[in-house]
Amino acid sequence: IDFFTREKLEGMRSFMKLYSDTLSKTYGQWRVSSIQAAVSLGRGTYCARQLRILARAYITERKVLPINPYGRWSTTMLTDEDLLNEINLYLQELGNKITAEKLVSYLARPNVMERHSIDKTISVRTARRYLNILNYRFGEAKKGQYKDGHERPDVVQDRDTRFIPQMQQLLLRAQMFDRSGLPLPPPSSEGKLVIVWYHDESIFYAHDWRRKTWYPKDAPAQLHSKGEGISFMIADYVSAQFGWLVSPDGLERAR
Missing domain, CATH: 1.10.10 (Arc Repressor Mutant, subunit A)
Structure with missing residues (x-):
């Protein structure tokens, strides 16, 4: 059928x-x-x-009426099984770069129109409707976990057995603050007061671009590398007591 x-x-x-x-x-x-x-x-x-x-x-x-439940047009090119298979292959070749405009251009190619007896081009709106019928949805790809190594067994072991216990000991001698930013009573632990400087960073990637396109409705989640292309990092240090790290005269910054 x-x-x-x-x-x-x-x-x-x-x-x-x-x-x-x-x-x-x-x-x-x-x-x-x-x-x-x-x-x-x-x-x-x-x-x-x-x-x-x-x-x-x-x-x-006990009979099925010849009604197209997807719209008011009388016929559609997608009833041609050969063309339907060809469109699906073309969309697979595009991968995550599918757009309605590309489908319009593909169906307007002279060889495609001649091969399937297409006498007129379709609109972008019709192309979007075709993509919906073919079970594609416009949006962002489903995301799996990032492959950044944060959950590697050796990293987890070092975090739990060395880093966290050491930080807990240091924080016993550090000035703490409440949720309103007001200082709590000074630490009672012996030793010098510990000033904690936190490292803050933002990373920008050369290939940052929009991630919304047409994906198969049931497309599985994929693993994504953390970032695309060459990265540019902006880093700084910040302390609850002193703010951003600067020189004593305030003219130089750590950033």
């Missing part, structure tokens, strides 16, 4: 399942069940209304 017939049947099946299943939260609610089914297809109220028409017709006459 063609693409839209399959999608119609799946939408109708989902709709009737939501309506008739006693375990469904929308059991017995005709309109609400249709909306839920439309949402599961990535569509809206128009699709829900068409699903209700299709379901009534099937219940009454």
Whole structure:
């Protein structure tokens, strides 16, 4: 069966399942069940209304009406299975650089138009609709954990057995402050007062760019390296007592 017939049947099946299943939260609610089914297809109220028409017709006459539940156009190029497969391959080649404009340009190529008997180009809006139908969603890629080594076993062991205990001992002799920034009573531990200077940094990357594009709806999360391209770090030191680290005359800074 063609693409839209399959999608119609799946939408109708989902709709009737939501309506008739006693375990469904929308059991017995005709309109609400249709909306839920439309949402599961990535569509809206128009699709829900068409699903209700299709379901009534099937219940009454046991046949599926030739209705496209995804919009008001009569035909779509995506019913051509060969073109559909070709578009999917093209989108896979683009990877995370998919845009509606690129799909428009691809379908406007003379060889593609000739091969699939396309007589006119599509608009950007239509390309976005096609991407939605093909289960692509515009947004940021799902993120896995960063591969920065912070949770390596040797790093965790050093943090827990050396760094944290040592910092706890030093903080016993450091001036502490409450949540309002007011100093607490001086530390009672013997020894010199410890001044803690914290290292603060910001890193900028040469290849910082927007991360929103069209991704497959069910695309898995990917591991991302921490940063892209050459990095530029701006670092400084700060203390609760003295602020940013500067020279005694205030003319030179650690940054």
